[in-house]
Amino acid sequence: MTGINVTIDAPCDNDVMQPLLRIARGFQDYLNSLHPDEIKCLAEQMESTSSKAKYSKAEIEFAAKLGANKISDEERSKLEFAALTKNFHWRQELLKSSLTAPQVAQMLNTTRQTPHDRLKKNSLIAVQDNGVWKFPTWQFDPQGPDGVIAGLPDVLNALNVPAMSKISWLTRHNKALNGLTPIEALKSGQKEEVIAEACSVGVY
Structure with a gap:
């Protein structure tokens, strides 16, 4: 720092x-x-x-x-x-399409502390905005493990950049993923490809 x-x-x-x-x-x-x-x-x-x-x-x-x-x-x-x-x-x-920590806890039927704990463990992503943690809605999936898109925690751990840069990368169309965003690619089962791309972010 x-x-x-x-x-x-x-x-x-x-x-x-x-x-x-x-x-x-x-x-x-x-x-x-x-x-x-x-x-x-x-x-x-x-x-x-x-x-x-x-x-x-x-x-x-x-x-x-x-x-x-x-x-x-x-x-x-x-x-x-x-x-x-x-x-x-x-x-x-x-x-613009985000949830607060209490909203995430209510949606996932967990304690209010759970979203913060999962944020620290890199199984959820959020950034502070005017003192409030904002969790983008696109990471959640009712059918996914623990209510998130399958493979997302692994991708978050592979991305060695700040949270805002992660959010930007995850939602930006990527030529290496056939024009899909990394989130779209995860949903289509391309976990290994997305992780490989994530590992190269910020590496020069």
Whole structure:
């Protein structure tokens, strides 16, 4: 775990601080959910929008003739904010069909602690969203062992990436699985193929 202290230069009025804290915690949760390679990619994208390119005088004059304008600091900030907002929407989209731990316990007819225990054992997957554990619904199967898709715990153990990256990978179409998502492939009985693919995630 890496600890990073960040100072935010923002108005300190009480009516601003609470929304600011929610935003900061949201960014923290999002960054914590990323795989190291995803963090590097995000940093590179931000650097590409924030770095000021050096142009020759001739290039600047030529661009001016074409009517091209330099990106202002304000426009650059808007682009960075738009990129981060897009990533937040991506996270919300992945979690839009989810259950809380009490709902999972009720559905599986277990104690309230059981979903948390199974989460620790990698037999269920969930991420925290605004302080609440969210369990994607697609992992559950009334016909599967312990109420989940057969083979899913083995795949979760094979995936050596953060939970949000696991959720993204499990629901993304995969060419190596004939275009199926790993979840779809598991449902069709391709457990070994999915595990083999899972073992290669994050390995370069």
